[in-house]
Amino acid sequence: MKHSLKQDTEDRQIDTIVLMESISSCEYFVLKNNETRPVLEDIGLIIKKGETWGISGRSAYEMKLLLEIMANIKPYNRGRCVLAERGMLRRKRYILRHVFYIGTSEMPYNNMNVLEFLMLAMKKRNGNIVELQHQLFEFIIGLGLGYLSLTLNKTLTREERAVVTLIAAAHSDSIMIVFNFPEYEFDEVLIDAIQKISVFIKERGKSLILCTKNSLLIEQACNHTAILAEGRIIYQGSVRDFCLSYD
16 A cells, blocks of 8 residues: 555656657668668657647558557667656566557457446446446446447447547556557547547546547647657647647
């Protein structure tokens, strides 16, 4: 209990969630004349607690790799990466307690429905189980996804399964949530649900970093954005400033 209280206090004091300085990837592209360049090069990014970021760009591979490095899933070659004010060794990969990484839609169990899976994900929560189930059901309805609550996970689309996993992440103790699906196509109903989950995450002082080529999703669900092109960040800042300057 003492350790848990101490850890919770440390999390509340954290201000910077992601600090990336001059990051270059271990992965390379082979160009003409057998020349090479890093897939990601000289990446610098700062994400504060409570911010929601949308990472976009031309190449889904570059975008996905950036978030994998950011979540400590993939190593990096050069530079410095600090997550939740904890330094990461360049080549040491392990899942961090304060990071909830979502890079696959296969987390929900096929033999459960959506509500059952979310209840399982929150089984360590203290309190009345019946009341928790009621709160989750109301939360799902509030997202406009009430029609999915009793649907078997195996019948959901990959995009719906990803959003269900995001609901679980939003209710977790993790202060940094990474939603890495640059190749997925979310419809208007799911975009609206992600926007509402994003607000829920932000209100709890957590940070959401999502990866998508859908500009509408970023505009609705994020307050900051970073744009990748040819392995470098060509823009980072508020979504509002980006829209005013370039939309």
